[in-house]
Amino acid sequence: xxxxxxxxxxxxxxxxxxxxxxxxxxxxxxxxxxxxxxxxxxxxxxxxxxxxxxxxxxxxxxxxxxxxxxxxxxxxxxxxxxxxxxxxxxxxxxxxxxxxxxxxxxxxxxxxxxxxxxxxxxxxxxxxxxxxxxxxxxxxxxxxxxxxxxxxxxxxxxxxxxxxxxxxxxxxxxxxxxxxxxxxxxxxxxxxxxxxxxxxxxxxxxxxxxxxxxxxxxxxxxxxxxxxxxxxxxxxxxxxxxxxxxxxxxxxxxxxxxxxxxxxxxxxxxxxxxxxxxxxxxxxxxx
Amino acid sequence: xxxxxxxxxxxxxxxxxxxxxxxxxxxxxxxxxxxxxxxxxxxxxxxxxxxxxxxxxxxxxxxxxxxxxxxxxxxxxxxxxxxxxxxxxxxxxxxxxxxxxxxxxxxxxxxxxxxxxxxxxxxxxxxxxxxxxxxxxxxxxxxxxxxxxxxxxxxxxxxxxxxxxxxxxxxxxxxxxxxxxxxxxxxxxxxxxxxxxxxxxxxxxxxxxxxxxxxxxxxxxxxxxxxxxxxxxxxxxxxxxxxxxxxxxxxxxxxxxxxxxxxxxxxxxxxxxxxxxxxxxxxxxxx
Numbered sequence: 001x002x003x004x005x006x007x008x009x010x011x012x013x014x015x016x017x018x019x020x021x022x023x024x025x026x027x028x029x030x031x032x033x034x035x036x037x038x039x040x041x042x043x044x045x046x047x048x049x050x051x052x053x054x055x056x057x058x059x060x061x062x063x064x065x066x067x068x069x070x071x072x073x074x075x076x077x078x079x080x081x082x083x084x085x086x087x088x089x090x091x092x093x094x095x096x097x098x099x100x101x102x103x104x105x106x107x108x109x110x111x112x113x114x115x116x117x118x119x120x121x122x123x124x125x126x127x128x129x130x131x132x133x134x135x136x137x138x139x140x141x142x143x144x145x146x147x148x149x150x151x152x153x154x155x156x157x158x159x160x161x162x163x164x165x166x167x168x169x170x171x172x173x174x175x176x177x178x179x180x181x182x183x184x185x186x187x188x189x190x191x192x193x194x195x196x197x198x199x200x201x202x203x204x205x206x207x208x209x210x211x212x213x214x215x216x217x218x219x220x221x222x223x224x225x226x227x228x229x230x231x232x233x234x235x236x237x238x239x240x241x242x243x244x245x246x247x248x249x250x251x252x253x254x255x256x257x258x259x260x261x262x263x264x265x266x267x268x269x270x271x272x273x274x275x276x277x278x279x280x281x282x283x284x285x286x287x
Numbered sequence: 288x289x290x291x292x293x294x295x296x297x298x299x300x301x302x303x304x305x306x307x308x309x310x311x312x313x314x315x316x317x318x319x320x321x322x323x324x325x326x327x328x329x330x331x332x333x334x335x336x337x338x339x340x341x342x343x344x345x346x347x348x349x350x351x352x353x354x355x356x357x358x359x360x361x362x363x364x365x366x367x368x369x370x371x372x373x374x375x376x377x378x379x380x381x382x383x384x385x386x387x388x389x390x391x392x393x394x395x396x397x398x399x400x401x402x403x404x405x406x407x408x409x410x411x412x413x414x415x416x417x418x419x420x421x422x423x424x425x426x427x428x429x430x431x432x433x434x435x436x437x438x439x440x441x442x443x444x445x446x447x448x449x450x451x452x453x454x455x456x457x458x459x460x461x462x463x464x465x466x467x468x469x470x471x472x473x474x475x476x477x478x479x480x481x482x483x484x485x486x487x488x489x490x491x492x493x494x495x496x497x498x499x500x501x502x503x504x505x506x507x508x509x510x511x512x513x514x515x516x517x518x519x520x521x522x523x524x525x526x527x528x529x530x531x532x533x534x535x536x537x538x539x540x541x542x543x544x545x546x547x548x549x550x551x552x553x554x555x556x557x558x559x560x561x562x563x564x565x566x567x568x569x570x571x572x573x574x
Contacts, residue, residue, distance in 0.1 A: 034372040084563060092371065093318060097512055098562035100320075100505055104555025111548035215548075219501060223383065226376050265387035268380035275377055276368050 001134050006252045008135040014248030015148035016207045021225035021232070021240040022155055023199035029235040030172045030192045033082050034092070037099045038200055039218035040106025041077075045070040045201025046208035047110050047215075053121055062121075063205050070201025071194040077102055078193035083186060103219075111215040118212045126209055140210040147206060151199060156237050168192060172235070220264070224248070227271045292418040294530060299425040300486045301526035303432045305510045306519075307479035310436070312508070313516030313571070315472045316452035317366045320504045321378045324385030325362070325477055327499025329355045329484020331389070331396055334405045334494055344408030344489065351481040359477025360470055367469065382501050389496035401495025408489045425486055432479050436519055439475065448472055502551060509554045513561055515571020524570050529554065 020042060027035050049066030057065065081102060085095055126140040137145075159165035171178040171185045178185045204218070225240075228247055232239025247267065254263045304326055311317045329351040336347040365377045389396050396402065407415050408424060415421045439445050447468050450458045459465050488494050506529070514525020533550050541549060561568060 028372075034375060036375075081559060081563070090562070090566065093316075094562050094566050096318065096372075096375065097508070098559050100508070101555045101558025101562065104502075104505060104551050104558065108548040108552035108555065112545055112552065115544060116548070219379075220383065223376065223379050227380070230373060230376060259391075261387065261391045265384045265391070268384050272365065272377050272380055272384075275373060276365055 003253065003256060004134050005136070006255060007249060008132075008137060009141075010249035010252030011245060012137065012141040012144050012210070013207070013252070014245035016144050016203050016210075017221060017225050017228070017248055018241040018244035019148050019151060019199055019203035019206075020221055021228040021244045022152055022237050023196040023203070024222065024225050025229045025232075025235065025237055025240045026155070026159070026168075026199075027192060027196040028229065030168055031078070031082065031189045032092070033099065034096050035082075035099055035196075036096070036222065037077060037102035037106060038196070039222035040103045040110075041070050041073050041197045042200045042204040042221060043110050043213070043215055043218040044073055044106055044204075045197075046204035046213045047114055047119075048201070049205040050114075050119055050121060050208065050213070053123070059121075059123060059209070063202065066201045066205040067198045070204075071198040073106070073201075074193040074197025075190050077197075078190045082193075083189065107215050107218065114215070116215055118214055119208075120212045121209050123209075138210070140206075144206045144210055147202070151202065152237070152241050155195075155199070159237065224251075224267070227268075231271070231274060289418050292422050294534065296418065296422050296425045296486075296490055298527045298530045299422075299429045300483050300490065301507065301510060301530060302429055302523050303479050303483040303486070304507050305514065305522040305526050306432050306436050307476045307483065308507050308511050309516060309522045310472050310476040310479070311363065312511065313521075314440070314452065315448050315469060317363055317469070317473070318371075318375055319363065319378045320375065320501065320508065321362055321382040321385065322476075322480060322507055323499045323501065323503035324382050325355050325359050325480040326484045326487070326503070326507075327385060327389055327494075327496075328358055329481035330488035330494050330499065331402070331484075332481070333485035334402050334488040335395070337406050337408075337489065338402065338404070344410060344485075348482060348485045351485045352478045353481075355481030355484065356474040356477040359480065360473045363469065363473035367466065379501070382504055386496055386500050389499060396496070399496060401493060401498075402488075403493050405488050405492045405494070407492065421490060425490070428482050428486060432482065433519060433523075435475070435479075436522075440519070444468070444471075505558075506551070506554055509558050511568075513557055513568055515568025517572045518570055521568050521571040525568070528569070529557075 020038070024035065024038050027033070027038065045066040048069035049062040052065035053059070053062040081098055082095060085098060126138060128139045129136045130139065130142055159168060167183055167188060171183055171188050175185050204213070207213070207221070224247055225244060228243035229240045232241075232243040251263050251267050254266060258266065304322065307325070308319070308322045311319045311322070332351040332354055333344075333347045336342045336350060337344065342350065362378070362381050366374045369377065390399050407421065409415070410424065413420070415424055447458060447463050450463075451465055451468055455465055487498070510525035510529050511522060512525070513529060514523065515521030532553065533546075536546060536550060
């Protein structure tokens with residue numbers, strides 16, 4: 001029974017990490033920026049929602065506040081930092097270093113405003129349990145599963161079947177051609193950053209609802225998510241989501257055999273081996 | 288006077304670290320964000336050897352140098368298989384695994400509370416309890432590192448290394464051994480980090496995992512980028528300048544909980560500003 005519960009908890013966390021992975025994948029495959037500051041937006045989203053909730057806002061309102069705040073942050077980062085750098089023909093390394101800078105600013109900004117202590121949402125319902133056979137899930141966990149799957153399905157549908165999704169894929173595969181065919185990649189990049197940031201802000205809020213939040217935890221989550229993105233094959237949203245689930249389940253099940261403090265180290269060690277043996281990812285060929 | 292010596296010693300230690308990072312990130316183009324991990328391994332090695340009274344300071348430094356050189360080769364190995372962003376993720380992973388080990392292997396590392404009472408080095412019978420005496424030791428080690436860096440860069444080997452960053456394929460086609468060059472540079476870089484770590488541990492006489500986490504990796508990277516990558520002068524200017532900054536912060540009244548995040552926020556903002564307006568840093572070459 002312990003295994004079933006660990007499996008269920010792993011799937012729940014995996015859903016939320018899946019959102020981080022999917023949004024990162026969307027941004028990375030479109031703008032080609034290795035956007036580590038995504039972890040900062042993740043953190044900021046959760047804290048904005050918490051701030052709204054501390055004024056008595058119901059969870060949906062707080063959530064929307066977090067999403068809007070994150071989307072705006074994403075738009076500012078793309079238009080004021082990445083885009084300006086790219087106009088100057090900056091190397092990917094320069095963009096990456098700038099992104100690390102943005103990450104430091106966001107995380108420490110949050111730490112200065114809200115202290116580094118753990119914060120929790122104070123909704124009484126979030127810990128109420130629902131029993132499914134042998135497995136018990138809290139309301140917060142159920143919320144995570146439902147919202148994550150809905151958002152994932154909508155994102156996949158959007159990128160596959162809508163005109164907007166086709167534009168994104170066109171720009172992603174050939175930005176130069178997109179520029180001369182007036183697909184306006186710059187506006188599109190800002191939009192993609194806004195969507196990705198909104199989704200990651202939502203993920204930050206959801207995980208904070210289930211557990212608790214601290215300013216610096218985003219990096220670990222993003223790292224797990226990027227591992228899923230790479231292992232799932234760059235550009236494949238489904239791959240990223242599924243591998244996130246698998247990683248999270250693996251990490252939770254490993255709790256049964258080793259102390260929790262080692263399980264994170266074990267996951268990354270496993271990934272480093274994986275990337276050495278199969279750098280092209282599980283699903284698609286390397287680019 | 289002791290205030291100035293304290294600043295000088297710390298700046299010298301971080302200059303050695305900046306040289307180490309410069310070799311990997313600036314010179315050969317392996318974007319490592321796990322330099323703090325190697326720094327930490329050097330610090331813990333020297334601390335443990337001195338605390339157990341097994342070896343004297345010079346011998347302990349030699350052990351740390353050899354160990355860190357070997358370990359840095361292992362950490363740089365994935366860069367032979369995977370390039371660019373993938374390696375950044377692996378490197379992030381290595382850093383997090385190292386932090387997990389520093390925190391969790393508490394029998395050896397003292398866990399989160401760290402190691403205390405590390406004796407100051409005695410070199411050939413002379414004690415270095417006085418900051419002035421220690422400053423001599425750190426100056427000598429920095430001078431050795433600078434000389435090594437300078438000689439390496441103006442040698443034929445240095446030219447190969449620069450060429451590898453610009454066009455690895457061309458170097459291989461010219462019949463040069465790319466693998467051997469990368470491994471050697473990683474070894475030298477690790478050796479520098481080992482020396483810096485040993486100095487750090489004996490100077491502060493106290494080390495804990497937070498001194499070697501991802502934030503420190505980013506600070507070292509900031510020093511390199513602000514000073515200017517690829518040049519010897521850049522690796523000296525950066526640490527001396529950025530370490531003067533916290534002393535400037537001391538002049539304004541800030542609550543102690545805010546000082547740490549505030550400093551990191553300023554470092555992050557500096558990273559962004561330099562990438563936007565002067566990517567070559569103060570005394571470096573174009574990134």
